[in-house]
Every structure is written in C-alpha cells, then in structure tokens.
Amino acid sequence: MHLHYQTLFRQILTLNDLAAGKTIADAFTQRKNEWILQLADDEGCLQLCTDAQYPYLLFLARSNRGKNSADVMTELAGKTIESFSLLPGERIAEVSFVDWEHRLLLQFFTARSNFFLIDGEGMIVNAFKGAKKFVGTPFELPENAIGMFPGEDAAEWKRYLEENGELPLLKSFRRFQYFSRPVVKELLHRCDLAENISCEEAVKDAENIRNQANALIAEMENGAPRIYYQNELPESFSLIALNHLKEREEKQFDDINTALRTFCFQSLKFRGLIQKKTHFSRILAKKIQSLQFSLKKLRNNPQDPAKKEYFQKIGQLLIAQPHLLEKGEGKVTLIDYYDAEMPEFEVVVKPTLSAKENAEIYFQKARRYQERGEEHALRETQMNEQIELLEGLQAQLKDADTFKAISKIEGTLKSRHLLAYKAEESQFYRLPYKQYEKNGFDIWVGRSAKDNDTLTFKHANKEDIWLHVQGYSGSHVVVRNPGKRDQIPPEVLQYAARLAVSFSTAKHASYVPVVYTHIKYVRKPRKSAPGSVLPTQVKTLFADPL
Numbered sequence: 357m358h359l360h361y362q363t364l365f366r367q368i369l370t371l372n373d374l375a376a377g378k379t380i381a382d383a384f385t386q387r388k389n390e391w392i393l394q395l396a397d398d399e400g401c402l403q404l405c406t407d408a409q410y411p412y413l414l415f416l417a418r419s420n421r422g423k424n425s426a427d428v429m430t431e432l433a434g435k436t437i438e439s440f441s442l443l444p445g446e447r448i449a450e451v452s453f454v455d456w457e458h459r460l461l462l463q464f465f466t467a468r469s470n471f472f473l474i475d476g477e478g479m480i481v482n483a484f485k486g487a488k489k490f491v492g493t494p495f496e497l498p499e500n501a502i503g504m505f506p507g508e509d510a511a512e513w514k515r516y517l518e519e520n521g522e523l524p525l526l527k528s529f530r531r532f533q534y535f536s537r538p539v540v541k542e543l544l545h546r547c548d549l550a551e552n553i554s555c556e557e558a559v560k561d562a563e564n565i566r567n568q569a570n571a572l573i574a575e576m577e578n579g580a581p582r583i584y585y586q587n588e589l590p591e592s593f594s595l596i597a598l599n600h601l602k603e604r605e606e607k608q609f610d611d612i613n614t615a616l617r618t619f620c621f622q623s624l625k626f627r628g629l630i631q632k633k634t635h636f637s638r639i640l641a642k643k644i645q646s647l648q649f650s651l652k653k654l655r656n657n658p659q660d661p662a663k664k665e666y667f668q669k670i671g672q673l674l675i676a677q678p679h680l681l682e683k684g685e686g687k688v689t690l691i692d693y694y695d696a697e698m699p700e701f702e703v704v705v706k707p708t709l710s711a712k713e714n715a716e717i718y719f720q721k722a723r724r725y726q727e728r729g730e731e732h733a734l735r736e737t738q739m740n741e742q743i744e745l746l747e748g749l750q751a752q753l754k755d756a757d758t759f760k761a762i763s764k765i766e767g768t769l770k771s772r773h774l775l776a777y778k779a780e781e782s783q784f785y786r787l788p789y790k791q792y793e794k795n796g797f798d799i800w801v802g803r804s805a806k807d808n809d810t811l812t813f814k815h816a817n818k819e820d821i822w823l824h825v826q827g828y829s830g831s832h833v834v835v836r837n838p839g840k841r842d843q844i845p846p847e848v849l850q851y852a853a854r855l856a857v858s859f860s861t862a863k864h865a866s867y868v869p870v871v872y873t874h875i876k877y878v879r880k881p882r883k884s885a886p887g888s889v890l891p892t893q894v895k896t897l898f899a900d901p902l
Contacts, residue, residue: 358466359411361533362576362855364447365594367413368440368611374415375402379436382427391428391471391484398857405463405620406469406485409627412620413449413462415613429473432460445533447496461495493872504534505569514562520555528555537768538601543568545600562669572596581615582608587757588679589626589633593619622712636753644746651739659732664725669694670703671718678711696877724900727851731829731902788815792850796845802861805887808832808882812889818876822847822891823856826869830860832887834875853899863901870899 363505375395384396387844393402399420405412436454443450445459451460457476463469467657471484483490506512520528525628529540545553546568547561558565575596584592592601593615609615623630646884674681675689680688689702705714747763756762769775788807789800800815802808812832821844833856835844853870871894878891 357414359447360536360539361447362444362573363536363593363616364413364464364610365442366576366581366595367616368442368449370611370613371402371413372417373438375842376437376439379434380432381434382421383427383429383432384421384427385484386422386425391687392421392425392440393432394419394421404484406464406467406471406626408467410620411464411466411469413464414615414618414620425684428484428523429471431458431473431482438625441784443497448497465498497531499685503571505534505694506566508566508570509643510563510566513566514559516558517555517562517565522554522556525549525555525558526551526552529569534576535569538594539572539576539596540598540600542594542596542598543572546572567697580608580610582606583615583619583622587755589630589757590619614881629759629762632766633753633756636762636769636775637750639748639769640750640753643748643774644743647739647743647746651736651743652737654732659725659729661725661729664722664729667722667725668706671715671722674703674705674715674718681705681707681709681711681714727847744779747827792851792855794848795849799852799855800834800836800850801855802831802833802887805885808887809889812875812882816875818874820875821852821872822875822878823849823852823870823872824889824891826871826896827857827864828860828862828868829887830856830862830877832889833859849898853897854902857899858901866900867898867902871896 378391378399379396379480381396382390384394385391385799389405389407391404391406393404398418400415400417403412403414403416403419408426418664429662435456438452438454441450441452442448447464449462449464451462453459456643458481459474461472461474463472470478470486470490472490473482473493475481480490480492480493480495506516517525526537526540526544529535529543530537535543539549543565544553548562549558549565553683579596581593581595583590583606584594584598584601585607588605591604592598595612639793669692670690673693674688674691680690682688684707686704686707687702688705690701692699703718706717709717749768752761753765766775788804788810789802792799794800799813802811808831810835816822816834817837820837823833823835826831833852835852837844837846850873853872856870857863857865857868860868871891873891873894877893878889880889
C-alpha cells in the first residue's frame with residue numbers, strides 16, 4: 357500500500373482528535389519496523405510502522421509491552437502532544453509538543469521510511485532507524501518533492517500534457533501528492549482512457565481529465581475509506597470508490613483509522629501468500645509467452661514432406677542405375693523413371709562408395725526428414741498441451757486464497773521445473789535427468805557429470821539401454837526398458853543416439869559414433885571423475901544431432 361498524501365492527511369486530522377493533548381508514557385519497539393508510543397493513563401497508544409510495503413500511523417486503544425521489547429527515543433516519555441500536521445508537498449507528518457522545541461518527524465517514503473527527533477535548529481538528535489548515521493546531521497527534505505496539480509485553467513493542463521509528451525500519463529500523474537497508482541488508474545477509467553496512453557495522446561482530453569481529477573480530489577477529502585478484496589485477500593485501500601475494481605468485493609468503514617488498521621494488519625498477515633501469488637503469476641506469464649513465441653516460430657517453419665520422397669527416390673534410382681556411377685566422379689546424372697517424361701537430373705555422390713552405399717546415405721536423409729516431421733508434429737502437440745496446462749494453473753492461481761492452495765500450485769511449478777527448489781529440497785525433488793519420449797519409450801538424459809552417475813547407477817535398471825557419444829564428453833542417455841525386451845526398436849535407439857549427440861561436445865558434428873549397451877554392463881572405476889564410466893559389450897551406431 358502506498359501511504360499517499362491524502363490518506364496521511366485524513367489520518368492526521370483523526371489523530372488530532374484522538375491523541376492531541378495527551379502525554380506519552382513510554383516509547384518502545386517490539387518488532388523490527390514497529391514503534392509504539394504508549395499514552396499515559398491507559399488512554400491508548402500510537403502505533404507506527406516503517407515497513408516499505410505497508411507503512412502506517414495508527415491510534416490503538418491498547419498495546420501491551422512484550423518481553424522482547426526495547427526502548428526507542430525514551431526522551432519522549434513525559435512529553436505532551438500538542439498537534440499533528442503534514443509538511444506541504446511531502447509524506448512527512450510532524451508531531452509538535454507542549455513547551456518543548458523538539459519535533460517528531462514521521463517520514464513515510466516506502467523503503468526510506470523513518471522517524472526523526474529534530475531540535476529547534478533542525479538537527480537530528482535521534483532516529484528510529486540508523487541513529488548513528490543520522491544523529492548530528494540536519495534534516496533536509498528530498499529534492500524530488502511531490503508537486504501539486506496544474507491550476508484550474510484548462511490551458512495549463514493542456515500545456516502540462518504537451519510538455520510531458522511520450523511519458524505515460526499513468527506515470528506522470530503519480531508525481532502529484534494526491535495520486536497513488538490506484539487513483540490514477542481510476543482517473544483513466546473515469547475518463548475512458550487506456551492505461552498505457554501517453555500525455556501527448558491525452559491532450560485532446562485535457563478538459564475532461566482536469567474535471568475528473570478535481571472531482572476525485574473532492575471525493576478523497578470526504579469519502580468513506582474502503583478496502584477492495586480479491587478472493588478474501590485485501591487488494592487495494594482507497595478513500596474513494598474505485599469503479600475500475602467494481603467487480604471486487606468491497607468493504608466500507610466509518611473512519612480512516614479503523615480502515616487503515618484493518619488493511620495493514622490483514623495485508624501483513626497474508627503478505628507471504630500475496631507475494632507468492634504475484635511471483636508465481638509472473639513466472640507463468642513469462643513461460644506462456646515463451647511457449648507461444650516458440651509455437652509461432654515452429655508453425656512458421658513447417659517441415660516439407662516432399663524432401664523425404666525426393667531423397668527416397670534418389671536412393672532407389674541409384675540402386676536401379678549403378679552403371680552410371682563412374683569412379684572418381686563426385687556427381688552422377690540419373691534418369692528419373694518415376695516421371696513419365698523420364699528427365700535427367702544430377703545428384704552428388706561419394707566417389708569412393710558403391711551405388712548401394714551412396715543410396716543408403718540418401719535413404720538415411722529420407723528417414724531423417726521423416727523423423728523431423730514426426731518430431732515437429734510432436735513438439736507442436738506438446739507445446740499446445742503445456743500452454744493449456746499453464747493457463748489452467750493461471751486460473752487456479754487467480755482463485756487461490758489459502759496457503760494450502762498456493763502450496764499445491766507451488767508443488768506443480770516445481771515438478772515442472774518452472775520453479776527452483778531450495779537447496780535443502782533439491783536432493784529430494786530435483787530429477788537428475790531430462791525426460792523425452794519416442795514411440796512409447798521413455799528416454800532420460802543426464803543433466804550434468806554428477807547427474808550422469810546418479811542417473812546411471814541409481815535411477816536406471818540393469819536391463820535399460822545406456823548410450824554415450826564415443827570420444828566426446830556428454831550426457832549419459834538411458835532408454836527405459838521395463839519390459840526387458842531383447843531388442844529396442846531401431847527408430848527409438850536412433851532417436852536416443854541423436855539425443856546423446858545433441859547433449860555432447862559433438863553437437864555441431866555429423867555422423868557421430870554412439871556406443872550403447874545394457875546398464876548392467878556399465879561400471880564406475882574407483883576414484884574416477886564424475887560421469888566417468890567403463891562400458892563393456894558395446895555396439896556402435898552413427899547419428900546426427902537433432
């Protein structure tokens with residue numbers, strides 16, 4: 357909550373009625389940011405807080421001093437409050453005392469909120485926070501003092517908007533003492549203007565903006581304070597009706613002191629929950645945006661199924677016309693028997709290989725394009741499923757109003773690796789591998805050298821298939837084999853080999869050798885480096901990166 361000028365001004369008027377003329381009996385703190393000024397004869401207390409997010413200045417009927425309390429500015433004890441006032445243009449309240457030249461300045465500047473005791477010459481003699489730093493220095497108002505609105509003249513408003521040009525109106529108006537962010541948003545709503553409108557674009561609405569702004573100020577001087585809730589959580593405190601939040605549950609109060617106390621105490625109670633909701637909401641929005649961008653990029657680069665048929669045809673024509681290959685020639689002219697006109701076309705071959713071996717190279721290219729097409733379709737399906745899942749989590753998060761509900765969503769985010777586990781949680785929850793799937797087979801890829809060992813020797817079973825790029829460092833890859841099959845389908849094995857190449861230092865090479873064997877034939881030598889193993893009974897296949 358931003359304790360803006362008008363809210364503080366209204367509270368000062370209330371405190372003059374409740375506490376002026378009463379004597380301070382005790383001054384102490386019980387929590388890091390909370391300061392209590394206990395009034396004599398059990399006439400209540402002033403409770404002040406420098407919390408950056410929820411600062412407040414309240415009058416309470418009673419406050420018992422706890423065991424862990426500490427004295428702060430005890431020189432105030434015995435002093436009688438004369439009046440409360442507000443320094444012009446700033447969120448600084450001043451407390452004056454009867455027959456004492458010292459003044460208490462209550463500065464509510466979000467992260468720089470503090471309370472200072474000032475002598476007659478304006479020097480700081482004590483401070484609630486950082487006394488060693490401030491004592492003996494003059495109290496100075498900051499240079500960026502909050503200003504007043506342009507006058508009643510419509511021409512002044514138009515001039516102000518023109519001078520601020522491309523600056524968003526929402527940001528520009530927050531420099532004025534009456535207007536916090538919710539109030540400026542309400543102004544834009546009542547003027548029927550977009551939240552991102554610039555001052556330059558708003559020039560044509562200058563007169564309407566002036567009228568609505570002045571009307572809002574008048575409302576803030578006399579309106580009933582209220583709290584707006586979202587799913588039982590306090591969302592906004594206001595001195596006026598916020599029409600842009602009309603769908604929210606609203607609670608009005610008879611006096612500002614009670615309203616402020618309710619909002620601040622409830623907000624502090626639920627702060628952890630609110631902060632988690634905000635944090636998780638940003639994570640989900642960012643991930644959804646990233647997935648939508650990747651999905652768009654994927655759809656803009658569709659796979660061409662014709663290339664598969666083209667390479668398949670070349671392989672078949674090479675087998676059918678082996679006599680056309682001449683030793684030492686890197687190109688051959690083939691006759692296209694699949695075309696009625698039987699045109700000739702030239703293709704590249706390896707002169708050291710036979711027609712059958714060259715044909716196999718083109719068959720491999722055809723299979724690769726087929727696999728890429730399948731992977732392309734699978735990736736698109738998976739992205740759509742992920743977006744649908746995350747949008748569902750967004751909806752759940754919006755309605756979550758208990759720590760139990762938030763914790764459930766947090767667990768889902770962690771299981772999806774969208775949210776990091778704490779260090780003490782990682783050994784229990786973080787998986788040491790990435791998960792893939794091919795034709796019903798689960799394929800696991802180690803995340804690091806240490807994770808490779810954990811994957812191979814703690815998570816995989818002895819009948820699973822283990823793969824690793826030969827001659828290069830890289831991830832261990834495991835094809836899960838719960839059915840204990842003697843043979844893994846070639847397309848699954850080939851896909852796993854390509855994953856091994858992609859997650860290795862050979863990821864930019866082609867036709868890379870990959871060894872594979874059963875887990876039971878992989879052992880780790882004593883005192884060997886993380887990820888180092890000795891596989892036996894290995895076989896070799898060649899693969900390109902994905």
